[in-house]
Amino acid sequence: MAVAVxxxxxxxxxxxxxxxxxxxxxxxxxxxxxxxxxxxxxxDGEEASQLVSSWHPDLVLTDLEMPRLDGQGLxxxxxxxxxxxxxxxxSAHSEAAAAAGPDGFLPKPIQxxxxxxxxxxxxxx
Numbered sequence: 856m857a858v859a860v861x862x863x864x865x866x867x868x869x870x871x872x873x874x875x876x877x878x879x880x881x882x883x884x885x886x887x888x889x890x891x892x893x894x895x896x897x898x899d900g901e902e903a904s905q906l907v908s909s910w911h912p913d914l915v916l917t918d919l920e921m922p923r924l925d926g927q928g929l930x931x932x933x934x935x936x937x938x939x940x941x942x943x944x945x946s947a948h949s950e951a952a953a954a955a956g957p958d959g960f961l962p963k964p965i966q967x968x969x970x971x972x973x974x975x976x977x978x979x980x
């Protein structure tokens with residue numbers, strides 16, 4: 856007698872989108888959700904740090920220039936709180952982004968296909 860085994864659907868990768876511009880972070884999170892990722896947002900590095908500790912994202916997308924804790928400070932916090940979590944910096948300032956030491960950098964305005972390719976390279980999906 857054969858037993859049917861239901862295959863468990865893969866858990867969507869969690870992506871934290873951090874940007875002080877509410878329209879930008881919401882738009883990026885919406886696009887990621889449409890692509891099958893589980894996305895949540897934070898307005899700055901302090902809020903994002905709390906989510907890294909509690910929500911445990913698979914990847915963090917962050918702007919560099921934000922109030923309270925900027926993208927460079929957030930990158931350092933992610934490395935402390937959840938080592939191995941990839942961080943992609945989104946910024947119009949490529950030199951500052953590269954100096955931060957992220958796992959990826961994409962210039963603003965964001966090109967969706969470039970973003971999705973980089974995310975797939977780092978965490979799959």
